[in-house]
Amino acid sequence: MAENQNTVYLNVLIDTLRKKEELLNTLIELTKEQESILAESPFSMDSFDLVMNHKDEAINQLNQVENGFELIYQRVEKELPAKKDQIKTEILEIQKLIRNVTDKSMVIQALESKNKERLIMQLAGRRQEIRSFKATNHAADRYHQNMANQHQEGQSYFLDKKK
Numbered sequence: 001m002a003e004n005q006n007t008v009y010l011n012v013l014i015d016t017l018r019k020k021e022e023l024l025n026t027l028i029e030l031t032k033e034q035e036s037i038l039a040e041s042p043f044s045m046d047s048f049d050l051v052m053n054h055k056d057e058a059i060n061q062l063n064q065v066e067n068g069f070e071l072i073y074q075r076v077e078k079e080l081p082a083k084k085d086q087i088k089t090e091i092l093e094i095q096k097l098i099r100n101v102t103d104k105s106m107v108i109q110a111l112e113s114k115n116k117e118r119l120i121m122q123l124a125g126r127r128q129e130i131r132s133f134k135a136t137n138h139a140a141d142r143y144h145q146n147m148a149n150q151h152q153e154g155q156s157y158f159l160d161k162k163k
Helices: 003-039 045-076 088-150
Strands: none
Touching: 003 045, 003 088
16 A cells, blocks of 8 residues: 555544544533433423434444444554554554543443433333322222212202102
């Protein structure tokens, strides 16, 4: 592979890692936004879903960037050790960016773990509300059925049975 071509590939790898770092920063911000939504009372499922959609888009872009990085890296990985001295600055830049990406990934994992626990608590609260609502509805239905069964044909609601 030509020297110039290696430099181009390495610059593309660097640009790809920078893009990945930007996307991870976006994911960190969106995850923090989720955290604040989960802390709100009352919990807004619509806001949470909106943030989830934005995160989904960012994750899809991140996957595309990652796939592109892998393809380019496979092209140059065999030649990198042989030209190590000539491309030392690019290799150091790539290593620094990989460390940054790894650190940001760890931050996202920690935030996601906290958000997962909060979401479980929110959903448990919602389930309890739904159960309570269903129980109340069921009791009201039984009451109305019971009252409807009390009335007999030919009997007025306004007259009592005492004579």
